Amino acid sequence: MTLQAKPHAEESLPQTEFTLRVNGRDHPLRTDARLTLLDALHDRLGLTGTKKGCDQGTCGACTVHVDGRRVLSCLTLAAQCDEREIATVEGLGTEDELHPVQRAFLEHDAFQCGYCTPGQIMSALGLMAEGRAGSPDEIREYMSGNICRCGAYQNIVAAIRDVAGTEDGGRADDVPQAEGGRP
């Protein structure tokens, strides 16, 4: 039995030029067109808060916002994001001045190893912006794209409840909103 190699190019593929606008800052890039948004953020721009958990769109660790919507950056080609508004965990609070969602995750111990945490937090912000934080069951359902193998789910729900409250259906005003958001 022989594994057939796929035909391959002898030379590098044409490079693609585009600009990633991340947390309000422009980053011109010239890269291999196959580069994912995740690898562009993590490896090229050094924004290592966005994590690779599966590289297959099944775990949510790489969740970022593109034009205000939560997306899986591992399933998004970087070149598709030319001049779109990208928000990552680095655009939230700092260690000394945490964003309210980061603060709530800390207080409720909503993480253990911390690897899925930036994705959970970006997803939590997305869910509040979508008005999907109205009840524990709703939070559980709409946070189910973010796997936490340490099993902090109960505390993640508590943290989001803490920030979102219930009266406004979980809409948070302090979610970073991108201009020209897409439906």
Added chain:
Amino acid sequence: MTTISRPRLIGPGINRVDGPLKVTGRAPYPNDFAYPGMVHAVLVRSTAGAGRITEIDTTAAERSPGVVSVLTHLNAGPLARGPMTPLGVSPPAPLQDDAILHYGQIVAVAVAETFEEATEAAYAVRVGYADEPAVLDLDDPRAKVRTNPWGRDADRGDVPVALAGAEVVVDETYLTVDNTNNPMGPLTTVARWEGDTLVVNNSTQWASLEGAALAAAFGIPEESVHVVAPYVGGGFGAGLRVWQHVVLAALAARVTGRPVKLVLTRPQMFTACGHRPKGRQRVRLGATREGALVAVQHEARTASAVDDDNFEPTASVSATAYACPNVITRDVQARLNVPVPNSMRGPGTATGNYALECAMDELAYRLGMDPLELRLRNDAAVHPPTGLPWSSRAHKECLERGAELFGWSRRTHEPRSMREDGLLVGYGLAAVGYPWFRARCSARATIRRDGTAYVCSAGTEIGNGAYTVLVQLSAEALGLDPGQVTFGLGDSTMPMAPQTGGSSLTGAVGSAAHEACRALVGAFTDLVADDGDSPLRGCTADDVEPADGALRRRDDPAVHESYRDILARHHRPDLSADGESTPLTADELGMAPAGAFGAKYVEVRVDPDLGRIRVARALSVIDGGRIVNEKTARSQIIGGTVGGIGMALFEETVSDPGSGRIANATLGDYIVPVNADIPDMQVEFAGSWDRANPVGTKGIGEIGLVGLAPAIANAVFHATGRRIRSLPITLDQLL
């Protein structure tokens, strides 16, 4: 041993000291490290399940854009196998010959300037195989079998006679499947050589072993290997062995002369860094009509890889679980053409306890007895094999307190007798115990001129809360505020520490840190021994106690001097001391050192038409000895509970019966619990300080998972009347 006055059983739930770094995405995990000139390595894996490589053609791969090197068994050169460890042999050295031992074995590594280019080159490697039939079945007569592989088989009393004479007997067989650890952080090695020194950023739960194994692989002194792992994206056992890809990343760095990053893909996480191996267990229980156990015979057959002896003591759970005069346990390991397994949270214990606690439930129904009553009646008040008192045990208290909190008395005994909202309701329970494990450990404590402290040891933080509880324990031993203490972990140049495994880290590092801090207090009293300006002149370490950043005389607390003042007057920038903890044996202690105990109570709801199962409630009452931090401890238990729900209802690594190819090697196909699968979970701690270690803890990293599977299986029986004797329990089995 000098002990300080004992704080309360359950310590304050301060926030994780590493929390701000983690919630801001700034905690550096191994794959966050990058170095100038770094290249990327991507693995090529076998598509044959057993046999030999007949040809391997790297010509196309080497011509692929950006490629720096392609490694195979033809050019890798000799690499020595790592050392024997308490968890078994090290995995075989990679790329040493043409033998294929399992589907997915690493056969080549492509190294290129970018990850994309390395991935493309890996696809271009052509490999031909001479297939041989893969031995994959536990009962295949071709499989090599090891009996009593860990020397833990138990023989107590006369089981055949006791079973023959028992008034009631249960004799059932239970099956468990392969599970895969799947920490969220893909295992990563970033390797680079600085002259003759190998430096690796690596996903490991055992930095000290990693250093020793890499030194062995390359024939260099251990001091020439520096392993760095300040943060690891989970492990659940996956980081307890030194895997082939770690050695290959280091080899690629040596061959290319460049830093190399190798990140396992998620599918590779199913073959390259272990799994919980499948097994079959037969449990025979004999009892009197009143429910007193007279015989326990527990036999387990678990899988391992062809060239491996993975530590998975399963049947031995029954040697210590209950007071019973006649006990036999037998563990057997069958070597199959499967990837090398490893410990997965609660290795052996999670599966062994599953079979035993299901059988106990079956016995309760044969007796017409409350399953809780059966456990209480057979409680092992002393350590059954030796008759020694336990160093601590609140097992009965866990069971009784759990029953009260859970509302067990509302349960009606008959299966299918409870319904709500059109759903079948079932209550189930399991009693649990976790084996005691401790290893030697060292630590170093330093107090600086500004009065702050730095304590370190080569243990690892994998989400266990190690940084936080070790800061708390060190602060307590030095009389400082937790905010004044920093703890260093995850670096092989720090004092030697054992693995973050076996629920042993807090006990090991905590005790070593305690000893280091005590020694440091002694260093301070030594410093002022002849110091006429010090109010502590002439004091020994035993004469003083640390408090509020100072040492004060025990016999006169008003007499004290701060660390800062002592260091300033002696013109010292800092003062350090080393400490080591060596666990005492049962003989030395005059008692049996105890692991954690607990009780798990579960309510399930089953749709009578569709068979859909949901866990509605889960309660754990845990005797973990002293709990250092209530918040992180609770998280350990609820996290384990989530893992246990996965084991019970979702997780199964499915492989092709002909080749062993894993058919569901993604997180979309290998089902793990997600947020919507998890109910409200309740945790309570019981018990007392453990007497076997100076900091009073017992270790709770694994007991959270143990017992969920049998409690759920027993609850499903109670809800439906269907006794499912295999995992995972899925809806099709209930239709």
